[in-house]
Amino acid sequence: xxxxxxxxxxxxxxxxxxxxxxxxxxxxxxxxxxxxxxxxxxxxxxxxxxxxxxxxxxxxxxxxxxxxxxxxxxxxxxxxxxxxxxxxxxxxxxxxxxxxxxxxxxxxxxxxxxxxxxxxxxxxxxxxxxxxxxxxxxxxxxxxxxxxxxxxxxxxxxxxxxxxxxxxxxxxxxxxxxxx
Amino acid sequence: xxxxxxxxxxxxxxxxxxxxxxxxxxxxxxxxxxxxxxxxxxxxxxxxxxxxxxxxxxxxxxxxxxxxxxxxxxxxxxxxxxxxxxxxxxxxxxxxxxxxxx
Numbered sequence: 440x441x442x443x444x445x446x447x448x449x450x451x452x453x454x455x456x457x458x459x460x461x462x463x464x465x466x467x468x469x470x471x472x473x474x475x476x477x478x479x480x481x482x483x484x485x486x487x488x489x490x491x492x493x494x495x496x497x498x499x500x501x502x503x504x505x506x507x508x509x510x511x512x513x514x515x516x517x518x519x520x521x522x523x524x525x526x527x528x529x530x531x532x533x534x535x536x537x538x539x540x541x542x543x544x545x546x547x548x549x550x551x552x553x554x555x556x557x558x559x560x561x562x563x564x565x566x567x568x569x570x571x572x573x574x575x576x577x578x579x580x581x582x583x584x585x586x587x588x589x590x591x592x593x594x595x596x597x598x599x600x601x602x603x604x605x606x607x608x609x610x611x612x613x614x615x616x617x618x619x
Numbered sequence: 620x621x622x623x624x625x626x627x628x629x630x631x632x633x634x635x636x637x638x639x640x641x642x643x644x645x646x647x648x649x650x651x652x653x654x655x656x657x658x659x660x661x662x663x664x665x666x667x668x669x670x671x672x673x674x675x676x677x678x679x680x681x682x683x684x685x686x687x688x689x690x691x692x693x694x695x696x697x698x699x700x701x702x703x704x705x706x707x708x709x710x711x712x713x714x715x716x717x718x719x720x721x
Contacts, residue, residue, distance in 0.1 A: 443683055446682060461654070592664050
């Protein structure tokens with residue numbers, strides 16, 4: 440500690456260790472928090488087409504179009520350890536050929552500081568709702584769920600399913616539009 | 620140009636080094652506690668980091684330059700013994716620079 444450089448060295452190393460301990464403390468204060476919030480999903484229109492699936496084998500597959508509304512208040516999730524939320528809307532259903540299908544229809548990133556009240560109306564899906572085959576037609580039960588990934592400043596990244604989901608049947612015929 | 624920096628005396632005596640270490644550890648710990656509590660209250664971790672950085676800056680100012688309060692207990696060197704053969708006597712400053720590593 441006789442020269443400026445050695446004093447600066449021990450000072451800086453001590454500050455970094457203290458900073459690491461503070462970050463751990465930040466993680467501990469929010470580690471066991473429940474990140475679920477009630478979510479309200481409403482579907483206004485469903486359409487079904489049977490087209491050539493360009494991403495898979497050369498057969499015609501079912502392609503669904505959904506118009507939906509989402510409303511949720513995500514304010515309670517954000518605290519000092521949350522950097523951003525990654526939301527995604529997924530559809531889950533069973534067909535004759537596959538017992539479990541999950542398709543992501545729409546996603547969005549919400550940073551801390553942005554508006555946390557979601558009130559989306561008449562949203563179209565961002566990604567194609569292709570089925571592996573023809574399982575969407577006359578499918579009685581397709582469940583839409585809004586889930587999110589919490590990206591923290593320090594610690595674990597929990598994957599949380601929202602508390603609201605909606606099940607809806609698909610139309611029986613192609614190019615048919617069903618309004619709810 | 621580097622020789623200008625090397626010729627500035629930056630030493631502290633032992634008690635001064637201990638005092639400097641206690642001072643910067645205390646300042647950084649206090650600013651860490653204040654920063655943690657403030658960040659927890661307003662729910663923004665950025666402010667915790669800012670407060671700890673401010674504590675770091677204050678302790679840099681207080682402990683890096685060799686203020687006179689760190690030189691109050693100089694080592695009691697023996698007086699220079701007169702050499703009979705007329706060799707040049709070593710100054711205590713040179714002894715300090717050679718014997719201690721830090």
